[in-house]
Amino acid sequence: MTDYWLSRLFFDLQNPAAAAQYRTDREQVLSKYPLEEPVKQALLAGDVPYLAKLTNPYLLRYYFFSVGMKDDEFMRRLNGG
């Protein structure tokens, strides 16, 4: 199932200024998107497998790249590590 607003957030964060703001104040940026509470918690916790079920894999990778997670760590979490 695709979560539109989660995907929208990831799409928007491709903009470097938006990504910088997100890194500075996540709660403020997240408040602009009507996200379900479990989705918001998964974002704050960096729960990759949970988010992977809700969005496009390319957007998922861009998001974790934009918040500074290395690919190795992303892949480890993606596999439930």
Place this chain on the structure above:
Amino acid sequence: MASLVGAYAASHGPLIVREWHAVPENQKIRLKNAFLELGRRLSTARPDVLIAVSPDHWSNFFLDNIPAVCLGIGEINEGPPEPWMKDFPHKEIHGHAGFALHLAKTALQEGFEPSVSHRLKLDHGVCIPLWRMVLERLPRIVPILLNSIEPPLPSLSRCLEWGRLLKKATDSYSEPLRVAILATGGLSHSIGEPTMGAIYEDFDKETIRLFGSSEKDLVHFLEEELPSHGNGSEEVRNWLVAHGAAGSRGFELIDYLPVPKVIVGCGFAAWRL
């Protein structure tokens, strides 16, 4: 009349730029030489227009509206929006509105329904190969963004038909343009899914072999195997467009090598016309 003077394919991938420093020296040399050889062949073909067939990596389109195929019919398109592509030497890339509009009109007359855009952002999918080929002069670029990123995706057979359509439209264009096609993407890779990082060398080699076989065998193999060989492998659709345009006579493989540091089975090809 315009004529098709070349059809080529090259892999792309963000890590070819971002992790270039980490690629082992022998693989760096092969990748560099493969891109340069394609650039040499493209330059020798002297195209006025290069049709670049690539996916859109969420640079232009979002879930609100995802065209299966979008033709760039503007006079100007934008360079790559990705911050890590900032050193790409072109901020704006000239298109060819007259030829592109002819492609769009021919498509609609022939029962194809592309979307069109008067201004596209050409992301790393188009621009990494253009950059790494080190062309002395950039031809006018007519982009065709073909969705291989967010399902549902265009059928494989339709991609071959798109190629034949591009050839037909080229042959019927009234000006004496020299036209080439560059398919970018593939071969196997896996992005943002649990198999991320996997390169399926056997799949890639069989795919390459079957491009020299019948269309039926090629399409059958890909229909069976693509779903289990990484989402990035879906970009082979662009190769099918080039294949159809070039008359499905197979290609000369410039090089193929799996490059784990860029997580892509990297393929480079020049079709027999």
